[in-house]
Amino acid sequence: MSEPRLPLESDWIRQDHVDLEGLWDRAVFRLHEVYDVAVRPGWRLELAEQPWAEVWLIQRGRCQLVLGDQEAVVAPGQLAILRPGRTRRSWNGADEVLALVGFGCSVIFAGAVDLLGELELPLVLADPGEELRSLVRATVGAARGQGTDRAFSAPASAQLALAKIVNAAGVDLTEISTGAITGTIPRQLMLRPELRAVLDLIAERFAEPLDLRRLAESAHLSPKHLARTFRDTLGTTPMAYLRRYRLLRSSELLITTARPITRIAHDCGFTDSAHFSRAFRAQFGVSASRFRDHARSFRSTDRHSGTSPAGLGNLGS
Numbered sequence: 579m580s581e582p583r584l585p586l587e588s589d590w591i592r593q594d595h596v597d598l599e600g601l602w603d604r605a606v607f608r609l610h611e612v613y614d615v616a617v618r619p620g621w622r623l624e625l626a627e628q629p630w631a632e633v634w635l636i637q638r639g640r641c642q643l644v645l646g647d648q649e650a651v652v653a654p655g656q657l658a659i660l661r662p663g664r665t666r667r668s669w670n671g672a673d674e675v676l677a678l679v680g681f682g683c684s685v686i687f688a689g690a691v692d693l694l695g696e697l698e699l700p701l702v703l704a705d706p707g708e709e710l711r712s713l714v715r716a717t718v719g720a721a722r723g724q725g726t727d728r729a730f731s732a733p734a735s736a737q738l739a740l741a742k743i744v745n746a747a748g749v750d751l752t753e754i755s756t757g758a759i760t761g762t763i764p765r766q767l768m769l770r771p772e773l774r775a776v777l778d779l780i781a782e783r784f785a786e787p788l789d790l791r792r793l794a795e796s797a798h799l800s801p802k803h804l805a806r807t808f809r810d811t812l813g814t815t816p817m818a819y820l821r822r823y824r825l826l827r828s829s830e831l832l833i834t835t836a837r838p839i840t841r842i843a844h845d846c847g848f849t850d851s852a853h854f855s856r857a858f859r860a861q862f863g864v865s866a867s868r869f870r871d872h873a874r875s876f877r878s879t880d881r882h883s884g885t886s887p888a889g890l891g892n893l894g895s
Contacts, residue, residue, distance in 0.1 A: 605687040609733040611833060612721040616677040622669035626863020629829050630684040631694040633739060634658040635714045639676035643668050648701040657703040659743060663695045679718045681736050699747050713739035772797035773811060780820050785847045790816055825861045832870040839866050
């Protein structure tokens with residue numbers, strides 16, 4: 579049997595190779611949840627920090643939104659785009675029902691950095707076009723299904739919708755790849771393998787007891803050197819980053835599971851439930867139980883019938 583040979587230069591008719599390895603190909607898209615809700619007049623929601631990006635298509639009524647220093651009123655047929663990491667207030671100030679569909683998602687790099695928080699996206703797309711509206715509706719519809727619809731079609735539709743939103747906003751994704759955006763987080767992470775080792779350890783072992791010494795050992799640095807390098811690159815300390823990562827994971831489990839809150843706290847590395855409660859409220863502005871109640875009320879009550887909850891309470895308490 580002859581040995582396989584490599585192709586010769588003369589064998590090629592066309593050789594058009596596009597290398598896709600880079601920042602965005604190492605990021606993981608995550609579809610967290612979909613929404614199909616209707617709320618009564620007087621509904622109001624306040625969050626100290628938007629946990630992940632959300633895309634809302636207003637079907638009926640008008641929604642008033644404040645996200646960080648942005649403010650808008652979103653009308654039927656328009657899209658609201660809520661980027662993560664900002665204080666959020668949303669309410670139905672009209673005397674009619676507010677109905678919307680949408681989804682929550684993130685693009686996670688290095689286990690915890692949500693790249694969507696780095697993009698300059700508008701709070702409202704006033705004229706998104708019917709194709710984009712259809713993709714948002716398709717995401718919600720597919721998520722109600724089973725098997726491949728829920729596992730593949732829903733995330734695929736959400737990613738296509740997100741791509742069109744980014745294109746419509748005129749965002750240049752190379753700004754993040756080259757470190758032009760404030761913070762330069764992703765680019766510097768790619769250039770520092772010692773920090774990638776720390777982030778990988780946090781992503782894999784966040785539920786275990788971790789201290790600065792153990793994190794430093796994974797990077798082959800002294801604790802003092804790691805703390806300085808981490809702060810210069812990420813603008814925070816390694817332990818603060820670990821705490822935020824644990825809280826983000828706990829917020830996902832609150833929404834996607836029925837585990838008791840004390841169990842979630844333990845599964846996310848908090849040995850003291852009281853400490854977890856204080857840290858969660860400091861991060862998100864509400865208690866873990868209130869956060870879960872909001873998530874449950876903001877999801878379709880019947881995945882197959884298309885019915886929606888009648889209303890939501892004020893999450894700000």
